[in-house]
Amino acid sequence: MQRIEGFGLARVIDSDDTNYKPGDIVSGIIGWEEYSLLRSSDNLQLRNIQLDDDIPLSYHLGLLGMAGFTAYAGFNEICCPKKGDSVFVSAACGAVGQLVGQLAKLHGCYVVGSAGSKQKVEILKNELGYDEAFNYKEEADLDTALKRYFPEGIDIYFDNVGGSMLDAALLNMKVRGRIALCGMVSLQSLSTSSQGIKNLYSAIYKRLRLEGFLQSDYLHIFPQFLENVKRYYKEGKIVYVEDISEGLDLAPAALVGLFSGKNIGKQVVRVAKE
Amino acid sequence: MQRIEGFGLARVIDSDDTNYKPGDIVSGIIGWEEYSLLRSSDNLQLRNIQLDDDIPLSYHLGLLGMAGFTAYAGFNEICCPKKGDSVFVSAACGAVGQLVGQLAKLHGCYVVGSAGSKQKVEILKNELGYDEAFNYKEEADLDTALKRYFPEGIDIYFDNVGGSMLDAALLNMKVRGRIALCGMVSLQSLSTSSQGIKNLYSAIYKRLRLEGFLQSDYLHIFPQFLENVKRYYKEGKIVYVEDISEGLDLAPAALVGLFSGKNIGKQVVRVAKE
Known part of the structure; x- marks a missing residue:
């Protein structure tokens, strides 16, 4: 069976790469599954998320993500x-x-x-x-x-x-x-x-x-992007609209819905609560 | 009757613009006719041609022209x-x-x-x-x-x-x-x-x-172009192929021929000998 992947967020349970410690939240290309094995060497855009009380975690998928x-x-x-x-x-x-x-x-x-x-x-x-x-x-x-x-x-x-x-x-x-x-x-x-x-x-x-x-050709300006867009958001200069589907079971329908424009704003599928 | 124009070369017979003297050869947008009245103010790319014994005059229409x-x-x-x-x-x-x-x-x-x-x-x-x-x-x-x-x-x-x-x-x-x-x-x-x-x-x-x-957006590099391409030609580094039709009567056929690819190289219509 083909493994389906997408840009997602996940909490690290265990890691032998010292850049990622248990408890860290990472974003990157992640399987449509409850537990994923990620190889940092294959996942060029895998990165640690700096949590921020003023910014919803899911925004790292859309507004502050890819x-x-x-x-x-x-x-x-x-x-x-x-x-x-x-x-x-x-x-x-x-x-x-x-x-x-x-x-x-x-x-x-x-x-x-x-x-x-x-x-x-x-x-x-x-x-x-x-x-x-x-x-x-x-x-x-x-x-x-x-x-x-x-x-x-x-x-x-x-x-x-x-x-x-x-x-x-x-x-x-x-x-x-x-x-x-x-x-x-x-x-x-x-x-x-x-x-x-x-x-x-x-x-x-x-x-x-x-x-x-x-x-992916502009990753050298990713830190500048994160700094500027976080600041705009905290200053109330920008907002972001999300459409959240609850549970992995709804992921296929959420994907198909993109092509008919069913979603309003960034389509997110929540696989597990924080 | 509509006057048809194209990029051409002409010898100045008379002029009240001091930049152009009788006997000068100019290139610019010129009528399909034996005698033309040109206004330098309307003809933004009107320019004097520097004659050069080593370069055929007609090359100022193609190789060294527009x-x-x-x-x-x-x-x-x-x-x-x-x-x-x-x-x-x-x-x-x-x-x-x-x-x-x-x-x-x-x-x-x-x-x-x-x-x-x-x-x-x-x-x-x-x-x-x-x-x-x-x-x-x-x-x-x-x-x-x-x-x-x-x-x-x-x-x-x-x-x-x-x-x-x-x-x-x-x-x-x-x-x-x-x-x-x-x-x-x-x-x-x-x-x-x-x-x-x-x-x-x-x-x-x-x-x-x-x-x-x-x-026409790059006219600031026209002098550089002229200098470089003239030099390449004189050094034998480039050649130029022309297809010359003799006489104004052949101009319509020469124009139509462009759309079926009848011409070989730059299509030139010679209205008068030098």
């Missing part, structure tokens, strides 16, 4: 944000998107997000500080929707979905716009029968840069 | 070439592509070009110094063709065509590869009924950068 760091590294290192830039984020209420938008606001940008339900749009505008948000499922034409929110065009598009949203964004980028390619979870992107991206030609005359990235 | 400068700026400023890089160039025998490949060879790269006829493939290998070249019209599958020439992948793709060649290149890029988006003349790129680019998702896990550019 998702949050993806947002931080992608926005700061790929998007070259400047004060006043117009920023568009897709899957804006997701584990990554919600931090991208809040970082963009802290940079003094105008920020619009798209999501797949009315409830998520409300969260984006009322809790996460997005200037505007829209439900892409209610839009007959994504190009028209983007022109409504960005009449002068988009400087930065943080793309979590690919497909027709990326195609519409290409039509609405400003000259020298930047597109961070972070994820392409849309069904169109994953299907071989999809129609593909048709507007890439606009990258030439608009001198656009599209760049794919993985957070 | 096409050559597109190759130079795109390759040096967008592609970040390093010695030993594997470089792929499409439309490699064209006005831009032929210089890209030769610059890449001067950088110590391995260079492969694609073109649309057996004759062009021979020119690429025997005259322009490409390591390998292939006729894309003879390939059943472009992905297979690229894997044959780049078993370890492509570092730099200088894209002059877009469409299915770009899609195949995306599948064959190395991690941190760079794609300069220079032109998309393929029929697939221009047709709204095309199938679009389906492999852009690979830009995420391979951390690719795709960047569109226009030579």
Whole structure:
């Protein structure tokens, strides 16, 4: 039987690696199971968690974990944000998107997000500080929707979905716009029968840069990320929305739910209480 | 009647701009006509040509003109070439592509070009110094063709065509590869009924950068370009292939021929003898 893994938190029971002592909490790639055998040599992102009374432990999975760091590294290192830039984020209420938008606001940008339900749009505008948000499922034409929110065009598009949203964004980028390619979870992107991206030609005359990235290439700035984002959180400058499923039995449904957008915020599965 | 313009050379007959004197040769955006009225204020790239006995005048249209400068700026400023890089160039025998490949060879790269006829493939290998070249019209599958020439992948793709060649290149890029988006003349790129680019998702896990550019953004390095490329030519390190049509009457056919690849090398229309 195939062992399924994911980014998780675990308490060390026993260890022969002196960097990890019994009682420590670690994050890393961990099996979907109650007890895991982890090899630090194979688990390049295994790290000790510094517990902090002011921060929920689960935030080390999302806000302070791989998702949050993806947002931080992608926005700061790929998007070259400047004060006043117009920023568009897709899957804006997701584990990554919600931090991208809040970082963009802290940079003094105008920020619009798209999501797949009315409830998520409300969260984006009322809790996460997005200037505007829209439900892409209610839009007959994504190009028209983007022109409504960005009449002068988009400087930065943080793309979590690919497909027709990326195609519409290409039509609405400003000259020298930047597109961070972070994820392409849309069904169109994953299907071989999809129609593909048709507007890439606009990258030439608009001198656009599209760049794919993985957070694992930026681990040298992880300490800086942790320090800054913890501070923003403690100062009340950012918030984080989680969707917690209780028990390992719900893990498969929680995973499948990601593809239909059932989760609201970072999907967490709690296998055991602290 | 619409006036048609293109990048051309002309001799000044009369001028009230003191930068241009009767007898000077200028290059810039010029009408398809025997006599043109040019306004230097509207013609941002109008410039005086320094004649040189060792260099054919027509080379200031291609090798030392907008096409050559597109190759130079795109390759040096967008592609970040390093010695030993594997470089792929499409439309490699064209006005831009032929210089890209030769610059890449001067950088110590391995260079492969694609073109649309057996004759062009021979020119690429025997005259322009490409390591390998292939006729894309003879390939059943472009992905297979690229894997044959780049078993370890492509570092730099200088894209002059877009469409299915770009899609195949995306599948064959190395991690941190760079794609300069220079032109998309393929029929697939221009047709709204095309199938679009389906492999852009690979830009995420391979951390690719795709960047569109226009030579006009790099005019500050034009003097450096002119100095370097003139020197390479005089030292015999680069050559340039032109396809000259005689007389303005042939201009429409010469233009249309570009889209079927009828020209071999830079297409020039000679309106008048020097």
